[in-house]
Amino acid sequence: YFSKKLVVNLAAPPFSDDIASAFKKIESALPERNIKFLDNLDNMISVRADAPKDLEHRKATVRTLMDAIGEEVKVRMQYFSVHSQQKKTYTIHPYRLMYFRGGLYLFAYVEEYKQIRTFAVERIESIEKTREAFEKPKEFSVESYLESAFGVVKEEPFDVEIIFNSDIAEYVRSRVWHPSQQVREIGGGRITMKMHVGGEFELGSWILSFGASASVVSPDRLRRRVEAELARALENYRKEVTVAPAKAKKHDSKKAMAAAGRRG
Numbered sequence: 221y222f223s224k225k226l227v228v229n230l231a232a233p234p235f236s237d238d239i240a241s242a243f244k245k246i247e248s249a250l251p252e253r254n255i256k257f258l259d260n261l262d263n264m265i266s267v268r269a270d271a272p273k274d275l276e277h278r279k280a281t282v283r284t285l286m287d288a289i290g291e292e293v294k295v296r297m298q299y300f301s302v303h304s305q306q307k308k309t310y311t312i313h314p315y316r317l318m319y320f321r322g323g324l325y326l327f328a329y330v331e332e333y334k335q336i337r338t339f340a341v342e343r344i345e346s347i348e349k350t351r352e353a354f355e356k357p358k359e360f361s362v363e364s365y366l367e368s369a370f371g372v373v374k375e376e377p378f379d380v381e382i383i384f385n386s387d388i389a390e391y392v393r394s395r396v397w398h399p400s401q402q403v404r405e406i407g408g409g410r411i412t413m414k415m416h417v418g419g420e421f422e423l424g425s426w427i428l429s430f431g432a433s434a435s436v437v438s439p440d441r442l443r444r445r446v447e448a449e450l451a452r453a454l455e456n457y458r459k460e461v462t463v464a465p466a467k468a469k470k471h472d473s474k475k476a477m478a479a480a481g482r483r484g
Contacts, residue, residue, distance in 0.1 A: 270321065270322050271322050272322035272323070273322055273323045273324070273342055274342075275324055275341060275342060278324075278341055278342055278344070281341060281344050281347050282317070282324065282341065284347050284348075284349050285314055285317060285326060285341070285347070286317070287349060288314045288349045289314045289315065289316065289317070291349075291353075292313075292353055292354055292355065292356060293349060293350055293351060293352060293353055293354070294311055294312065294313055294350045294352045294353070294354050295311070295312050295313075295314055295328075295347060295348065295349055295350065296309065296310070296311050296312075296347070296348045296350060297309070297310055297312065297344050297345075297346065297347040297348070298344070298345045298346040298347075299339060299343055299344055299345065300343045300345055301343075302343070307345065310330050310331075310332060311330075311331045311332070311350075312328035312329060312330050312331070312337075312339075313328055313329040313331075313354040313356065314326060314327075314328045315327045315328055315329065315336070315356055315360060315362075316360075316362050317341070318362055318372065320371070320372050321371075323340060323341075323342070324340075324341040324342075325338055325339065325340055325341065325372050326338070326339040326340075326341055326344075327339075327362055327365065329354075336360075336365065336374070338372050338373050338374070367399075368400075368416065368417060368418050369417065369418050369419045369422075370397075370398055370415075370417040370418065370419040370422050370423045370426070371419050371422035371423075372419075372422075373418075373419045373421070373422060374418060374419070375418035375419050375420065376418055377416050377417055377418040378416070378417070378418065378439055379414065379415075379416055379438065379439065380414065380415045380416070380417060380423065380436070380438065380439065380442065381412060381413070381414050381436075381437040381438045382412070382413050382427060382434055382435070382436055382437065383406070383410060383411070383412050383434070383435050383437060384410060384411050384412075384413065384430065384433060384434050385409075385410055385432075385433040385434070386408060386409025386410055387433055388430055388433040388434070389409055389410060389411045392411065392413065392430075393411055393413075397413075397415070397426075398415050398417050400415045400416040400417065401413055401414070401415045402414045402415075412437070420441075420442060420445070423442070424442060424445050424446055424449065427442075427446055428446060428449055428450070
């Protein structure tokens with residue numbers, strides 16, 4: 221029953237309603253005494269989803285991808301790349317969908333690049349299933365593909381060392397952020413964490429989320445990247461921020477003038 225709460229609450233929006241409906245059908249087949257027990261359990265445990273992406277308008281895209289994955293047929297899609305800020309058209313072999321930290325991601329072989337890439341489903345602008353079949357490698361699995369990745373982007377792994385201050389140390393050490401992590405106390409309540417990971421952008425964003433409580437020791441390129449982002453953030457706060465007042469709508473102005481005329 222706890223699994224039900226996790227699945228329904230954490231499922232991507234295109235699936236959540238269908239999953240909830242499926243669980244209701246299962247519950248309807250259970251004896252009354254079991255239902256009562258599960259209802260009591262339901263009042264003891266709560267699950268809160270962590271800012272899931274809004275995929276409500278991507279249901280058709282998700283269904284097309286699921287069909288193509290199941291049938292092992294190629295897909296042509298138009299995708300908006302955040303990195304290049306451009307729309308690109310790809311012919312892909314869709315391998316697997318993955319729900320990760322509130323978002324839905326596609327792992328697919330891209331014919332143009334002759335390698336597997338990760339795509340955010342909400343950035344797929346158009347999609348078309350072809351009749352051309354492909355053969356997925358039997359040895360492929362998302363788990364092994366992302367073994368060294370910090371998030372969902374596979375890159376060449378590198379050695380990382382980060383120091384966390386005492387105010388955040390306990391929170392950091394209480395979680396498994398990556399299978400390769402090694403944590404050591406260095407005095408004053410601080411800890412150092414070493415990892416062998418890939419995915420510099422995702423790793424940098426994670427480090428930045430700790431603000432002044434985390435500092436990169438190595439590698440130097442990651443340290444410089446985080447330092448530059450912090451400098452840009454500081455610059456934002458040094459600038460004077462002005463927000464232009466909202467312009468009054470024309471019809472509102474006419475109403476105000478008419479009212480003033482009546483009062484006069």
